[in-house]
Amino acid sequence: MTQTLKALGQLALLWAIYLGGNWLVAAAGLPIPGNVVGVLALFSLLCLGVVKLSHVELAADFLLKHLVFFFVPIAVGLMEWGGVFYDYGLVLAAAILVSAVLPLLAVGGLSQLLRRGRG
Amino acid sequence: MGVTIFAIVVTLAAYLGTRYLYMRYRHPLLNVVALSAALIIAVLVAARIPYSQYVPAKDFMTALLGPATVGLAVPLYRHRGLLLRFGPAILGSVVLGAFLAMMTASLMTQWGGLPRDVVMSMLPKGVSIPFAVEIARIYNGIPALTAAFVVATGTLGSLLGGWLLTLVRIDDPVARGLALGTVSHGQGTATALMEGELQGAMAGLAMILSGIFTAGLAPLAVWLLGLMA
Numbered sequence: 001m002t003q004t005l006k007a008l009g010q011l012a013l014l015w016a017i018y019l020g021g022n023w024l025v026a027a028a029g030l031p032i033p034g035n036v037v038g039v040l041a042l043f044s045l046l047c048l049g050v051v052k053l054s055h056v057e058l059a060a061d062f063l064l065k066h067l068v069f070f071f072v073p074i075a076v077g078l079m080e081w082g083g084v085f086y087d088y089g090l091v092l093a094a095a096i097l098v099s100a101v102l103p104l105l106a107v108g109g110l111s112q113l114l115r116r117g118r119g
Numbered sequence: 120m121g122v123t124i125f126a127i128v129v130t131l132a133a134y135l136g137t138r139y140l141y142m143r144y145r146h147p148l149l150n151v152v153a154l155s156a157a158l159i160i161a162v163l164v165a166a167r168i169p170y171s172q173y174v175p176a177k178d179f180m181t182a183l184l185g186p187a188t189v190g191l192a193v194p195l196y197r198h199r200g201l202l203l204r205f206g207p208a209i210l211g212s213v214v215l216g217a218f219l220a221m222m223t224a225s226l227m228t229q230w231g232g233l234p235r236d237v238v239m240s241m242l243p244k245g246v247s248i249p250f251a252v253e254i255a256r257i258y259n260g261i262p263a264l265t266a267a268f269v270v271a272t273g274t275l276g277s278l279l280g281g282w283l284l285t286l287v288r289i290d291d292p293v294a295r296g297l298a299l300g301t302v303s304h305g306q307g308t309a310t311a312l313m314e315g316e317l318q319g320a321m322a323g324l325a326m327i328l329s330g331i332f333t334a335g336l337a338p339l340a341v342w343l344l345g346l347m348a
Contacts, residue, residue: 060190077263
């Protein structure tokens with residue numbers, strides 16, 4: 001019971017940081033998502049020691065374990081967009097293939113090079 | 120109200136069922152998001168429920184996605200030691216990878232003559248869904264399409280990524296983890312974890328960082344895209 005209450009309190013803290021990120025982005029008119037600002041804000045607060053890991057990890061670990069669940073209802077929206085795949089399937093498949101393979105090799109190659117360079 | 124409760128029950132059942140299958144067999148093709156969504160769409164179509172009636176259930180279920188995404192700072196902080204130790208390799212390669220993925224995906228669809236909202240849905244598809252969907256939204260992309268492209272990229276990367284990296288003799292565990300995480304986000308991270316703990320940790324870091332870098336570089340990519348239209 002106390003664990004549940006603690007997790008709910010931590011969830012409220014994560015939510016507050018998320019809303020803060022959204023508010024900041026809207027107020028400053030920045031073209032970046034509020035959740036990105038939220039991640040950076042929590043990371044900074046952890047590094048500065050303002051927020052301790054024990055203040056957020058119970059809720060964060062549970063939510064991250066099931067992060068994929070939240071993607072499911074978003075993907076159901078595809079039922080309205082099936083035609084796009086029918087009309088442009090080939091271009092989409094080619095774009096996805098090239099944009100996966102090229103960066104994969106670039107990231108792997110460059111980071112291996114940078115690591116070897118340092119010995 | 121009845122439809123919403125039905126939709127939530129169906130969604131939960133599809134998620135838990137496909138998650139059980141994935142946990143049991145751990146195969147990249149057993150993708151929880153793609154399989155669950157296909158099952159749910161099949162049920163909605165069979166029950167003659169239009170998508171508009173699913174939306175309240177969707178809004179209810181995704182209410183916690185924002186705080187969950189902010190929670191990604193926790194693994195980032197836990198691995199801050201690795202972040203410092205491999206700083207140059209991580210920063211250089213993830214920035215390059217995030218930018219390349221954005222430019223190739225959106226340029227190819229733009230040259231292929233696709234409508235702008237589809238191009239913008241493709242632009243951020245290399246990163247984890249919560250970041251990708253929000254970036255797409257800023258440029259009037261379609262969140263559901265972005266989610267589909269993200270899953271397709273992740274599945275491709277986790278099926279072929281390890282093999283391709285071995286083929287070109289990229290054998291450094293840090294490099295392999297970074298490549299898999301940058302290109303195929305959570306799904307690549309799961310694959311990297313099967314290779315080893317260091318690979319998994321690097322992939323997890325790369326996944327979060329490429330989300331942040333893609334968000335930061337997207338305005339530049341969209342501007343360049345306009346020049347090449």
